Amino acid sequence: MIEVLKLLTLTIWLLLPSYTPNNFAVIFGGGTPIDLGMKFRDGRRILGDGKTFRGLFSGILGGVLTGAVQYGIEKTLGFSVFSILSFSSFLILCLLLSTGTLTGDIFGSFVKRRAGFERGRSFPVLDQLGFLVFALLFASIHPAFRTLYTPDVILTGIIITPILHVITNIIAYKLGLKEVPW
DSSP: OHHHHHHHHHHHHHHHHHHSHHHHHHHHOOSSBTTTTOBOTTSSBSSOTTOBHHHHHHHHHHHHHHHHHHHHHHHHHTOOSGGGSOHHHHHHHHHHHHHHHHHHHHHHHHHHHHTTOOTTOOOTTHHHHHHHHHHHHHHTTSTTHHHHSOHHHHHHHHHHHHHHHHHHHHHHHHTTSOSSOO
16 A cells, blocks of 8 residues: 555656646737638637747746645655656656646647537547646656656556546636636
């Protein structure tokens, strides 16, 4: 049981820079849509009003800042997960994770629009795991990826992320940050 808790804790810690960008994007987003209101050849919006430049940039910055706080906590408390890396190398990893997360979210919106899903409507699996797959793909080019993101961590992330996604969406809805709870 202790080993399972350690793996869960480690997985969440390693994935925080990919879990937080969408939250920052929701809180600080708005403004000009990334698709500039344009439609795809199917007549539907490319992405929709929910994907904005301000959300994209604040989400990436938020994920990197989350990582910087984690790095500081590790240094202060004297344990090493991310802090085995130099700070600059770690920031690059966080940038990759955050950018991958939001790219996955944007890709999910593109697919949802093509499938006729309205903004905010749930698309199971894609909504819960698409961002994580992209985050891990982007981060996989980092030299430390295989050391930190072991198969156990990746599998655990795939299992727990849908649960965490539903919980955080419900909280965001209750706080009035999202229009729908899913």
